[in-house]
Amino acid sequence: MKNITVIGSGTMGNGIAHTFAQYGYSVSLVDLDEKALTKAIQTIQKNLDRQINKNKLTADDKIATLNNLRTFTDLKSAVSKADLVIEAATENELIKSNLFKDLDNLCPSNTILASNTSSISITRLASHTNRPDKVIGMHFMNPVPMMQLVEVIKGYDTSETVTNKILKTAAKLQKVPVVVQDYPGFIANRILMPMINEAIYSLYEGVAGVIEIDTVMKLGMAHPMGPLQLADFIGLDVCLAILKVLYNGFGNAKYAPCPLLVNMVAAGHLGKKTAIGFYNYQQSDSKEPVVAARFSNVGLST
Known part of the structure; x- marks a missing residue:
């Protein structure tokens, strides 16, 4: 070819x-x-x-x-x-x-x-x-x-x-x-998206904050990027679309998208491509990611 x-x-x-x-x-x-x-x-x-x-x-x-x-x-x-x-x-x-x-x-x-x-x-x-x-x-x-x-x-x-x-x-x-x-999510997203969704649920339910969740996965599991920051880079709309494919394809509640993710996408907070998601990307000169103001308090549920 x-x-x-x-x-x-x-x-x-x-x-x-x-x-x-x-x-x-x-x-x-x-x-x-x-x-x-x-x-x-x-x-x-x-x-x-x-x-x-x-x-x-x-x-x-x-x-x-x-x-x-x-x-x-x-x-x-x-x-x-x-x-x-x-x-x-x-x-x-x-x-x-x-x-x-x-x-x-x-x-x-x-x-x-x-x-x-x-x-x-x-x-x-x-x-x-x-x-x-x-x-x-x-x-x-x-x-x-x-x-x-x-x-x-x-x-x-x-x-x-x-x-x-x-x-x-x-x-x-x-x-x-x-x-x-050829089954929903293939391998990469069948494993990755439930992890990201669970990280969003952990934030939604007030278990820990954005930085805490991402730090645990980076330092504890040797991930190069935390799941919430990764979701921002993928695009929250893309994450939601994939989770819907998984949920519809398998009919299993474990793939149901977190309500927080649904609301963020509806509001147009899609992550890096819109400069706001779990982190704020408007401060491009910042070396460390800045948590979006909405999530600055641990335990916020919306």
Whole structure:
């Protein structure tokens, strides 16, 4: 596979495009918004500069990577020669399903269709195409250029040939691919999201404060980041969406989203991307994360 199309130029999409381009693939990055594409390329440039400053890349590598990238607002043009399309759109099943219908009609018959979804059923997405054997999940971790893991999710009809191609492709990106079956949350989020949800419940019920909860998990469990800060970085809306998938998929009350999380998302306090969540990110010059004023008192329940 040489020609890769990435749909969606947000955090995950531009990270995936960056990584493939860095390893010599010809990458088409697609978004409906030209401004979003401009911002994505600027982000990729900044991230490449960080890699240069850490002596992981050279200036020539940066130039080569950027030369491997092209941007499109027209989906048909972007996928006309694609060997692999990776969808990194909003974590919304209706949006993704409609996109897979369009891709099935627009892409060459041999094109593999992959989704970067973190929880939505690959089998259901594949059912909207006439090529379910060529539909697979490629769940990259954020930040994509740095994180090694790729969850490779096999849909009910995904062929072994396609699975093996994706495993080899991930390995060429210096990633570690792990094959998992298509059940709600896969592995990463089936384990991670209940932990985050329980941390939010602990705050909601007044067991401990934000700093205390995150400190226990960092120092006691050797996590690089506490669960509440991690939730802010993931996006509280994304956490809520994944928990809903788990809850609806298994029908088990242990996956029910904490009411505090539901309220925060309804209020638009989504974490780092809105500069307010469990922490306040408006003070960008602060070395230590500042707890949001609402949670400054231990035991707040709302």
